[in-house]
Amino acid sequence: MINKRIQKNSWCALLSVLCGLCLAACKSDGHANADEDTDTPPEAVQVVNYLPDTDLFPNPERGFYKQLNNTVALSEKTLRNYRNENMSLILRIYYLKEFRNAPIGDELLAQMNRDMDVLRRAGVKAILRFSYAEAIDEPDAPLEVILQHLEQVKPVLQQNKDVIAVLQAGFIGAWGEWYYTTNNLNNDRARKAVLDKILEVLPEGRCVQVRTPNYKRNYTGVREAIRPEEAFGAKAVARIGHHNDCFMASADDYGTYEDVAADKTYLAAEGLYVPMGGETCPPDGVDPADCVKAQSEMRTLHWSYLNQDYYRGVIDNWEVQGCMDDIVRDMGYRLVLQKGEYSAEHIPGSELSVAIRLQNVGYAPLFNPRNVELVLRSADGKTCYAVQLPDDPRTWQPGKTADLNAKAALPADLAPGDYKLYLFLPDPEPALHDRAEFAVRLANRGCWDEATGYNDLGVVIRVEVTGELPLSSSAVRFVRR
Numbered sequence: 001m002i003n004k005r006i007q008k009n010s011w012c013a014l015l016s017v018l019c020g021l022c023l024a025a026c027k028s029d030g031h032a033n034a035d036e037d038t039d040t041p042p043e044a045v046q047v048v049n050y051l052p053d054t055d056l057f058p059n060p061e062r063g064f065y066k067q068l069n070n071t072v073a074l075s076e077k078t079l080r081n082y083r084n085e086n087m088s089l090i091l092r093i094y095y096l097k098e099f100r101n102a103p104i105g106d107e108l109l110a111q112m113n114r115d116m117d118v119l120r121r122a123g124v125k126a127i128l129r130f131s132y133a134e135a136i137d138e139p140d141a142p143l144e145v146i147l148q149h150l151e152q153v154k155p156v157l158q159q160n161k162d163v164i165a166v167l168q169a170g171f172i173g174a175w176g177e178w179y180y181t182t183n184n185l186n187n188d189r190a191r192k193a194v195l196d197k198i199l200e201v202l203p204e205g206r207c208v209q210v211r212t213p214n215y216k217r218n219y220t221g222v223r224e225a226i227r228p229e230e231a232f233g234a235k236a237v238a239r240i241g242h243h244n245d246c247f248m249a250s251a252d253d254y255g256t257y258e259d260v261a262a263d264k265t266y267l268a269a270e271g272l273y274v275p276m277g278g279e280t281c282p283p284d285g286v287d288p289a290d291c292v293k294a295q296s297e298m299r300t301l302h303w304s305y306l307n308q309d310y311y312r313g314v315i316d317n318w319e320v321q322g323c324m325d326d327i328v329r330d331m332g333y334r335l336v337l338q339k340g341e342y343s344a345e346h347i348p349g350s351e352l353s354v355a356i357r358l359q360n361v362g363y364a365p366l367f368n369p370r371n372v373e374l375v376l377r378s379a380d381g382k383t384c385y386a387v388q389l390p391d392d393p394r395t396w397q398p399g400k401t402a403d404l405n406a407k408a409a410l411p412a413d414l415a416p417g418d419y420k421l422y423l424f425l426p427d428p429e430p431a432l433h434d435r436a437e438f439a440v441r442l443a444n445r446g447c448w449d450e451a452t453g454y455n456d457l458g459v460v461i462r463v464e465v466t467g468e469l470p471l472s473s474s475a476v477r478f479v480r481r
Contacts, residue, residue: 062332123437131176271302
C-alpha cells in the first residue's frame with residue numbers, strides 16, 4: 001500500500017497618493033470611460049475592460065507549502081519569508097509520541113495555540129495533522145486514546161479556525177496516513193470512529209481530508225461523488241476532502257487508487273467542492289511526472305496545494321523543464337477580471353449598479369468560505385463605505401467565468417464627490433477580515449492595493465448633489481466603515 005519516506009489594517013487607511021496614481025489601472029486603454037456602443041446610452045453605463053497579468057504572488061489557502069513538524073519552532077520571520085516566495089501555507093504535523101497512552105500534556109496544547117498566533121501574525125495558514133508515528137515500525141495509539149486526544153485538541157481547533165485551512169484525518173498509522181497500524185485500526189470501524197469524532201470537534205466551515213477515495217466512500221456509504229446541491233453544507237459528504245501523499249508516483253499512486261480510472265473520475269468531480277492536495281513520492285515503476293503530466297493531473301483533479309520539498313526528484317524536473325512558474329501561478333484558484341459595467345449617474349440614496357465578469361484560470365476553486373464585498377472610498381482616502389454581496393466565491397469553478405451582478409443602495413447621507421470602487425474578497429473570520437495578507441488578490445494589472453487587500457476596479461463613481469434619479473429600495477446597502 002502506502003510505503004514512503006518522509007495587524008489589522010483600517011478600512012479607511014490614508015492611501016490617497018497610492019489611490020490617485022491611476023484612475024483605471026486595470027483598464028486596457030488606461031482610463032475608465034463610457035461605453036460607446038449605440039445599444040447602451042453613454043451617460044448610463046461605464047464599461048471597463050481588464051487586462052490580466054502573469055505575475056507570481058501568494059494567495060490564501062493555495063499553492064506550494066512547506067512542512068514543519070512540531071519539533072521545529074515556528075518563526076514569524078521564516079513564515080514571512082515563505083510568503084515572499086509566494087507561499088501562504090504550511091503543513092504542521094504534531095507528533096504525539098510521548099502521549100500514546102496518556103493525555104496530551106498541557107505544554108504541547110499551549111504550544112499549539114502559540115503556533116496559531118505565529119501563523120496569524122505572519123499571514124499564513126496551516127494544513128494540520130496529528131500522528132504518533134513517523135516510520136512504518138513505530139506504534140500508533142489505541143482508539144480510545146485517539147478519541148481522548150481529539151477531545152483535548154477541540155478547543156485549539158475551535159479557537160484557531162481562522163488560520164486552519166484544512167485538517168487531515170491523521171492519527172492512525174505511520175505519518176497519520178491510515179495504513180500501517182499497531183493497534184488494529186486499519187478497518188472501517190476504527191476509521192469511522194475517528195472521522196465521527198473529527199467532524200464533531202472540527203469547526204463548522206472547515207473540511208477534513210482522507211488519504212484515499214475509498215475512505216470517504218466507505219465512511220459515507222455513497223459511491224458517487226458529491227453533487228452540487230450537497231456542496232458547502234454541514235453533512236459529512238460536504239466536509240470530507242482528499243489528500244494524496246504519493247501523487248503521480250506509481251501506476252496506482254502507491255495504493256491510493258483501487259480502480260485508477262474510476263477513482264480519478266470520482267476525485268475530479270469531488271475536487272470542484274472539497275479541498276484536494278498532498279505531495280509527490282519517489283517514482284515506482286513509472287517515470288517521474290514531467291511538466292505535461294503534472295499540469296494535466298493537477299488541473300484534472302483540481303489541486304489546491306502541494307509540498308514544495310517532497311519529493312524533490314520529481315519537483316526538480318519541473319524546474320529543469322521550465323513549467324514551475326506555470327504550476328506556481330495556476331495551482332489552486334487564480335481569479336482574473338474580464339469586464340465590468342457600472343452605473344454612471346448617482347445621487348445620495350440612489351442605486352449603484354454593478355455587473356462584473358471574472359474567470360478562474362487556476363486548477364481548483366476556493367474551498368473555504370470567503371466574503372465578496374464592494375468598497376467605495378473617497379478621493380482623499382478618508383471615508384469609505386462597504387457592502388457585502390450574497391455571492392459565494394467557492395462556486396467560481398476552474399476554467400469557467402462567473403458573473404457578479406449587484407444593485408446596492410448608496411447611503412442617503414453620502415457626501416457628493418468622486419469615489420473609487422474596489423472589489424474586496426476578505427477572509428470572513430473577524431480576526432483576519434481586515435488583514436490584506438488574508439484577502440484574495442485578483443490577477444490583473446495594477447489592481448492590487450497591498451495595504452488594504454482591495455482590488456481596484458478602475459472606475460470612479462461620481463455622486464452629484466442632486467438629480468432626477470429614484471432612491472434605491474435595494475436591501476443590499478452600503479454602510480460606512
